[in-house]
Amino acid sequence: MYSNIVKFIHDLYKTEEFVPLHAPCFVGNEKKYLNECIDSTFVSSVGKFVDRFEEDMARYCGAKKAVVCVNGTNALHMALMLVGVEENDEVLTQALTFIATCNAISYIGACPVFLDVDRTTMGLSPQAVKEWLGKNSEIRGNSCYNKNTGRRIKACIPMHTFGHPVKIDELAEICRENYIELVEDAAESIGSLYKGQHTGTFGRIGAISFNGNKTITTGGGGMMLFQDEELGKLAKYLTTQAKVPHRWEFVHDRIGYNYRMPNINAALGCAQLENLDRFVQNKRETAALYKDFFSSIPEIEFWEEPENCYSNYWLNVVLLKDKAAQQRFLEYTNDHGIMTRPVWELMNKLPMFCHYETDKLTNTQWFAERVVNIPSSVRL
């Protein structure tokens, strides 16, 4: 069975060589735009591609404003600061995520609370959030507090796991009822829609990553999406050193950050965005081929997009029947030139985060023992 899987994936990617999990794809205007940067000398912190990338992205995602920055991690960091998370606040999130989500919370000195994911989305479960809040929180004035720790619960960051949208409308409703700010970690879900609306546009802020292994890349890069234009303008200001606009004077009136995306990275982004729809379509075709192939292997379940969702299928997922089978699958495929990977070590098990509060994490644990990511690059 495993040898058939390896053969199928080698055939899918038309190679006998090593198949990576996700490689970037440059088939458009990338070189042309990069040359324009070099010819114009605008390679650094200002330039027309930065403005264009932000405008094109806001339009593509249906956001009022997009602000690009150096990477997805600092997009999350800035987003949490902008919604008012402060030291010692609590931030609700999932243990099944990439480290960046929790690092961003930690940069502020805030405390993550790890709640369970949904069995149908692999992302933060509205029911788990509701149950945990019901048991542990109280509203005082216009803020939500943890009754046990006394800390304010300021924000919630769900993550759209492997590009599959969470039940973001239900989470938004719960957050609204409890005076909790919603920030979406949409790092993996560029091009993914929930009920026809782009992920990252439901919360106060959505953060997206353009790292080299994501669906489209700027080399390294990130972006914040805003429905509130004023908040977006503040984000631009703070990510560009909070400089008071003036033709020659250098005056700064806040502590700002050098989080801006250089023009050459934005140039790459503009070219990649032109192909995004095509890439997502291509990745969805790959997912359909995997689905068809795995339907004849009863021991392995191919993961499909949740209801009401249009997913970019950033990384395809198969579910093995238990931890032993998962380990066998990982070992065989990696031994035979196919890169595969389990989910990230759960955040609540890492030394920096293991002392924070969690709920039972039943589904989280279930996924951790079964999920394997399989190669998902665009095939052209």
Ligand SMILES: *Cc1c(COP(=O)(O)O)cnc(C)c1O
């Ligand atoms: C990729 C990713 C990020 C951001 O990563 P950067 O490498 O900093 O761009 C954040 N959260 C999740 C879940 C991610 O997968």
